[in-house]
Amino acid sequence: MKKRLFALALVLTMLLATMTAIGSAASGPEEYSLPLAETETVISFATEDNPQGTVSYTEYLPAWHEFTKRTGIKIEFQVIPSASYNENIQTRLAAGMNLPDLLKLPPDPMQYADSGMIVPMDELINQYAPNIVRLYEDRPEIKSGTTAPDGHIYYLAAVLNARAIVNYQAPVYRQDWLDKLGLQLDTIEDWYAYLTAVRDNDMNDNGDPDDEIPLSASSFSHLAIFAWSYGLMLDYSDTGAEYEYWQADEDGKVFCMWTDPRLKDWLTEMNKWYAEGLIDKDVIGNQPSDAYQAKVTNNMVGAASHFSMMTPQWTTNMSETFPDAYWEVAYPPKGPRGDRALLRERAVSSEIYAISKDCKDPALVMKMLDYIYANPEGQLLMGNFGIEGVTFEYVDGMPKFTELISGDPRGDGAAQWEFGINGTWPRILMPEIIQNRFFKFPQSANANDAAMNYQVASFPNIIPTKDENQALKNMLADITTYRQEMITKFVIGTEPLDNFDKYVSTINAMGIEELLQIKQTQYNRVTAQ
Numbered sequence: 376m377k378k379r380l381f382a383l384a385l386v387l388t389m390l391l392a393t394m395t396a397i398g399s400a401a402s403g404p405e406e407y408s409l410p411l412a413e414t415e416t417v418i419s420f421a422t423e424d425n426p427q428g429t430v431s432y433t434e435y436l437p438a439w440h441e442f443t444k445r446t447g448i449k450i451e452f453q454v455i456p457s458a459s460y461n462e463n464i465q466t467r468l469a470a471g472m473n474l475p476d477l478l479k480l481p482p483d484p485m486q487y488a489d490s491g492m493i494v495p496m497d498e499l500i501n502q503y504a505p506n507i508v509r510l511y512e513d514r515p516e517i518k519s520g521t522t523a524p525d526g527h528i529y530y531l532a533a534v535l536n537a538r539a540i541v542n543y544q545a546p547v548y549r550q551d552w553l554d555k556l557g558l559q560l561d562t563i564e565d566w567y568a569y570l571t572a573v574r575d576n577d578m579n580d581n582g583d584p585d586d587e588i589p590l591s592a593s594s595f596s597h598l599a600i601f602a603w604s605y606g607l608m609l610d611y612s613d614t615g616a617e618y619e620y621w622q623a624d625e626d627g628k629v630f631c632m633w634t635d636p637r638l639k640d641w642l643t644e645m646n647k648w649y650a651e652g653l654i655d656k657d658v659i660g661n662q663p664s665d666a667y668q669a670k671v672t673n674n675m676v677g678a679a680s681h682f683s684m685m686t687p688q689w690t691t692n693m694s695e696t697f698p699d700a701y702w703e704v705a706y707p708p709k710g711p712r713g714d715r716a717l718l719r720e721r722a723v724s725s726e727i728y729a730i731s732k733d734c735k736d737p738a739l740v741m742k743m744l745d746y747i748y749a750n751p752e753g754q755l756l757m758g759n760f761g762i763e764g765v766t767f768e769y770v771d772g773m774p775k776f777t778e779l780i781s782g783d784p785r786g787d788g789a790a791q792w793e794f795g796i797n798g799t800w801p802r803i804l805m806p807e808i809i810q811n812r813f814f815k816f817p818q819s820a821n822a823n824d825a826a827m828n829y830q831v832a833s834f835p836n837i838i839p840t841k842d843e844n845q846a847l848k849n850m851l852a853d854i855t856t857y858r859q860e861m862i863t864k865f866v867i868g869t870e871p872l873d874n875f876d877k878y879v880s881t882i883n884a885m886g887i888e889e890l891l892q893i894k895q896t897q898y899n900r901v902t903a904q
């Protein structure tokens with residue numbers, strides 16, 4: 376009996392060993408070692424030139440020198456200034472000849488997959504990119520957001536949303552004015568009370584009680600952050616992009632935010648604020664950013680919808696003339712049904728990179744992409760901190776910029792770009808870099824606290840099929856024009872809110888039901904991955 380049990384155990388052990396062996400054989404790409412190329416190999420790369428205009432990537436900046444030293448790969452940059460890049464690369468892709476090995480793609484990228492100008496990456500990833508495979512396991516939204524309807528992956532997207540932990544569109548306000556009034560900002564009602572008090576009092580102490588602007592923003596769409604208090608995660612950019620329409624409820628049912636009954640509640644509140652003189656009239660029809668920010672720094676504005684990381688800068692800019700002025704990031708206001716949320720930036724950005732059909736060595740390019748995009752060492756070098764001992768040091772186990780970067784009087788962004796860190800190539804921003812840049816300000820710590828507690832995911836990135844793309848584009852163009860007009864009219868009061876139902880049925884008649892079906896299919900497709 377004992378003997379038989381032992382035999383059984385042995386068989387089981389052997390079976391497990393065999394399974395493990397099969398498992399590791401199928402568990403993905405082999406790890407590579409540096410250098411990636413034994414003799415220096417040139418890879419051509421078309422991308423937008425350095426945002427720091429003083430130095431071009433063609434000058435081969437220090438971080439790229441280090442990259443070449445480590446990998447054996449020399450990049451031949453084919454760069455174009457950002458303003459004319461898309462047009463230039465579209466022409467090259469249309470001609471379809473002598474394409475660079477690697478390129479930054481223009482908008483509407485799937486047409487280049489269809490025409491065969493770019494090659495599928497998924498097989499290459501599975502063979503040569505162990506760190507990208509791990510990345511996709513750890514952050515599945517990056518994989519699903521870049522997987523085409525045919526199941527292939529045609530590009531890598533820059534992942535920049537680490538900044539979302541401290542920098543996002545937020546309600547911001549004058550802490551010193553709030554204190555002076557003895558008020559607090561917790562609910563939408565509190566906001567109404569604060570804005571009203573700013574209107575009615577001479578907050579800036581210039582003898583004129585009427586020159587304060589309670590709430591401002593660079594455009595009306597930015598006031599969408601207050602719709603979040605009504606359970607609708609509207610996109611504050613409102614560019615008319617189709618993803619700005621949809622939200623999924625807890626059961627995964629997709630609905631259109633712009634026809635949801637809760638929209639009327641938000642519009643009613645905004646209409647009240649507008650009618651009572653609480654909202655800057657210039658937000659209707661985008662006001663120039665400098666004019667708007669001049670109002671802020673001239674001590675006129677009580678609150679705004681703005682990127683949270685600007686609050687320390689506004690406070691600093693005002694400090695000489697208005698030493699008491701203090702801009703702070705608010706927690707998102709609680710709405711009438713208890714809704715309280717902030718919208719988190721998408722992981723997958725629109726900055727995307729692909730391997731062309733003319734690529735001479737796709738395996739090598741894939742390894743190189745794995746290194747700069749997802750290998751912790753390459754990520755640190757090319758996307759975030761540069762070279763240890765030169766641009767950063769480890770302090771308590773965390774990378775910290777040296778004076779060379781953090782002491783640059785033009786700001787650390789310019790210094791990074793000049794060194795060749797965090798430029799226009801596939802990269803993933805590390806949260807540490809954001810902490811390094813912004814956590815010296817108390818406002819940023821508060822913004823981070825609110826983000827950690829209240830940020831919710833955006834509607835996911837979904838790559839449409841050709842037919843879906845056509846339907847969505849055609850129908851939404853008309854709907855967007857009508858919707859934007861009507862929303863403005865509801866807020867400024869030229870269209871009574873009694874006509875809200877008529878507005879909804881008009882949009883429904885323009886085909887929103889059909890679009891909803893497409894979105895539900897897409898949503899199911901992406902969430903099933």
Ligand SMILES: [Ca+2]
Pocket residue numbers: 572573574575576577578583584585586587
């Ligand atoms: Ca006033």
Ligand SMILES: [Ca+2]
Pocket residue numbers: 576577578579580581582583584585586587
């Ligand atoms: Ca005044």
